Amino acid sequence: MVYTEEYIKEKLTKELDAVHVEVTDESDGCGAKFSVLVVSDKFQGKPLLARHRLVNSVLQEELKTIHAFTQKTLTVEQWKQQ
């Protein structure tokens, strides 16, 4: 299964009630290397590790084949400040 940017974006947006998601396929199309930015208030009050674990759990199946995965996790407030 090759995952696309759209597929990952849709899944993260839905499962994490994200207000903004950016997904970049950095693999030149083979679908094994992604970087994501997720903005969601579900991250509120959670330390970095817990936020990343939350994202990992949403993509548990996908991460078995995605070889390299970079993530940034922000709350809506943090995102506005940037």
Add this chain to the structure above:
Amino acid sequence: MNTLLRRSFLPVFNNTFRGSCRSFADAAINEKIDKIVKNNKVVVFMKGVPDAPRCGFSNAVVQIMRMHAVPYVSHDVLSDENLRQGIKDYSNWPTIPQVFINGEFVGGCDIMLQMHQSGELVEELKKVGIKSALLTAEETKKEMEKK
């Protein structure tokens, strides 16, 4: 009759046997990792070795450690398939590299990078009695300015 019996019985036997063998191996690697992370203040599980990392993410973690002059123990998951899967199960984290401080899983490359940028890493290291080289450099600079 004989074939029928074998067909219905063997798979069950095989599954149970393989299953228990595997969980035995899992328990062994789990115990081994537990010892490694608890007996060393800072441990990095990575692809390759610090002098020759074989993955950009592992390399980034090595560079961060170097910048802070952190003494650490490293383990190459590419030279041990059991460890490669075992460490993912142990920390419930899907990717390599993985950093442990004082027996606690801290994070992978992204988290280390962000902790480095935010200054949190210096604090975490301080908690376990490691003084970051960046902190030392800063102090030396201040001393120089005073004089």
